[in-house]
Amino acid sequence: MDELDKKIIKLLQENGRLKFSEIARILKCPRTTVVQRVQKLESEGVIRGYRVIVDPWKIGYRYLAYIMLRVRKGLYARLDQSQIISKILQDTVARNDLPFVEEASIVTGVYDIVLKVWIRDWSELTRFLLSYLPRIEEIASTETFMVLQRMPAEPLPMPIKASGGEESESRKRS
Numbered sequence: 001m002d003e004l005d006k007k008i009i010k011l012l013q014e015n016g017r018l019k020f021s022e023i024a025r026i027l028k029c030p031r032t033t034v035v036q037r038v039q040k041l042e043s044e045g046v047i048r049g050y051r052v053i054v055d056p057w058k059i060g061y062r063y064l065a066y067i068m069l070r071v072r073k074g075l076y077a078r079l080d081q082s083q084i085i086s087k088i089l090q091d092t093v094a095r096n097d098l099p100f101v102e103e104a105s106i107v108t109g110v111y112d113i114v115l116k117v118w119i120r121d122w123s124e125l126t127r128f129l130l131s132y133l134p135r136i137e138e139i140a141s142t143e144t145f146m147v148l149q150r151m152p153a154e155p156l157p158m159p160i161k162a163s164g165g166e167e168s169e170s171r172k173r174s
Contacts, residue, residue, distance in 0.1 A: 001046065004029065006160040008037055009047065013157035016050040053154060061100065061118040064147040065125065068111035069133075070140045079138045081106045081113055087136065088115065098132060099124050111143070 004027065011023050020038065024031040041047045056064070071081055079087065085104040092098045103116040119125045125144075133139055 001041075001160070004033075005037055005041060005046075008034060009041065009160050010157070012038075012047070012050075056100075056118050060120050062121065063119040063125065064150065065117050065119060066145045066147070067115040067117055067129070067133075068143045068145070069113040069115065070110070070142075071112040072138050072140045077138050079136070084136060084138055085113060091132070097124065097127060099128050 007027055008023060011018055011026060020034045021031050024034045027034070038047065069084070071077070071084060073080075085106070089101055089104060092101045099120070100118040101115050102118060105114045106112065107114050117125075117128070119128075129142060129144065133142055
């Protein structure tokens with residue numbers, strides 16, 4: 001990936017609806033070059049897709065929480081962390097009475113799983129914490145952190161930097 005690829009990615013991260021002709025104009029290069037570069041970045045999996053960012057508040061979600069899960073491990077556990085996450089994600093998509101789990105991660109430290117959860121009302125959170133999660137035998141305990149303010153309010157674009165093992169372009173030229 002060279003500097004032109006990085007500039008194209010940066011522009012698309014800022015506005016995924018930019019037309020190739022506009023990117024070409026901004027970067028002062030042929031439109032065909034932009035098209036070929038984007039197609040290559042997509043085929044290599046660098047650009048994984050394009051999506052709309054929805055405001056959770058406007059579609060009824062009033063609260064954001066991070067729920068930490070401790071998982072029982074060992075001989076008697078039927079599900080491992082990955083299987084627990086899969087079950088939670090499948091169930092929360094299938095059932096309208098559960099919150100939306102935007103993200104789930106297996107982590108190191110005191111907890112085993114972190115869920116990023118959008119909640120419409122307190123009864124939904126209560127049902128999730130007191131009725132749904134305890135039915136998964138492998139979950140030993142939970143701790144919930146309610147978000148007071150997100151900073152920044154929208155996810156930041158992923159910075160495109162040289163990987164650790166590669167020399168930077170300026171070093172190569174020296």
